[in-house]
Amino acid sequence: QSALTQPASVSGSPGQSITISCTGANNDIGIFNFVSWYQQHPDTAPKLIVYEVSKRPSGVSNRFSGSKSGNTASLTISGLQTEDEAEYYCCSYAGTSVAYVFGSGTKVTVL
Amino acid sequence: QEHLVQSGGEVRKPGSSVKVSCKASGGTFNDSAINWVRQAPGQGLQWMGGIIPMFERTDYAQKFQDRVTLTADESTATAYLELGSLRLDDTAMYFCAKINRVAGSFDFWGQGTLVAVSS
Numbered sequence A: 001q002s003a004l005t006q007p008a009s010v011s012g013s014p015g016q017s018i019t020i021s022c023t024g025a026n027n028d029i030g031i032f033n034f035v036s037w038y039q040q041h042p043d044t045a046p047k048l049i050v051y052e053v054s055k056r057p058s059g060v061s062n063r064f065s066g067s068k069s070g071n072t073a074s075l076t077i078s079g080l081q082t083e084d085e086a087e088y089y090c091c092s093y094a095g096t097s098v099a100y101v102f103g104s105g106t107k108v109t110v111l
Numbered sequence B: 001q002e003h004l005v006q007s008g009g010e011v012r013k014p015g016s017s018v019k020v021s022c023k024a025s026g027g028t029f030n031d032s033a034i035n036w037v038r039q040a041p042g043q044g045l046q047w048m049g050g051i052i053p054m055f056e057r058t059d060y061a062q063k064f065q066d067r068v069t070l071t072a073d074e075s076t077a078t079a080y081l082e083l084g085s086l087r088l089d090d091t092a093m094y095f096c097a098k099i100n101r102v103a104g105s106f107d108f109w110g111q112g113t114l115v116a117v118s119s
Helices: none
Strands: A009-012 A018-023 A035-040 A047-050 A064-069 A072-077 A086-093 A100-102 A106-110 B003-006 B010-012 B018-025 B033-039 B045-052 B057-060 B068-073 B078-083 B092-100 B105-109 B113-117
Touching (some): A009 A018, A018 A086, A018 A106, A035 A072, A047 A064, A047 B105, A072 A086, B003 B092, B003 B105, B010 B018, B018 B033, B018 B092, B033 B068, B045 B068, B057 B068, B078 B092
Parallel strands (some): A009 A106, B010 B113
Antiparallel strands (some): A035 A047, A035 A086, A064 A072, B018 B078, B033 B045, B045 B057, B068 B078, B092 B113
8 A cells, every 4th residue: 555645845934824635546535534634743743633534633723624525635724833834644544454544744844 | 631651762683573562541441442653764654553452453554464563461551562573674763643443543642662773
């Protein structure tokens, strides 16, 4: 199972909105709504920010929103802030034989 | 609040094995799904496998199934990852994470354990 495809980097100015794409296949994102997104700052563990495509855990800013269309999921960060500068990973359930597949990761830079 | 605490960093020689622990607190353990994810230096996240202690069920990623053994001790709420036949490219940070079995999301993460393989 190959990793889900994400852009290597995305950048934006403070206050702007950016969107990170995550492209999978018919046997992961395309058929399961178990898509989640994680934020990872350097030398720290990943943190869940979106689950089940578009739901946010308690305590996560509503500036983070998720969506899905076909085999592609997306994470939008609105009102970009300096603390949003981090690596972001998508993840999808891919069935009982593979279980979980992560994206390649996207580095977000706040200009 | 659920909390996962992992054992400290390890250095191993090629061909040897390593066992990393992950102790859970603040939530139920037996029906939890504890999964392991590794991250090589400068690289992305890679799912390795998971265990549900209550059902004694384990799932392994195909890439690791010949070298990884996942176990759990319900009496101490601790999960273990053992990786054998270590290679230089197994050098990585190894994370345990508790999965929400309904949502399929990695809700809580350990702090990570660095395993360095060096001759």
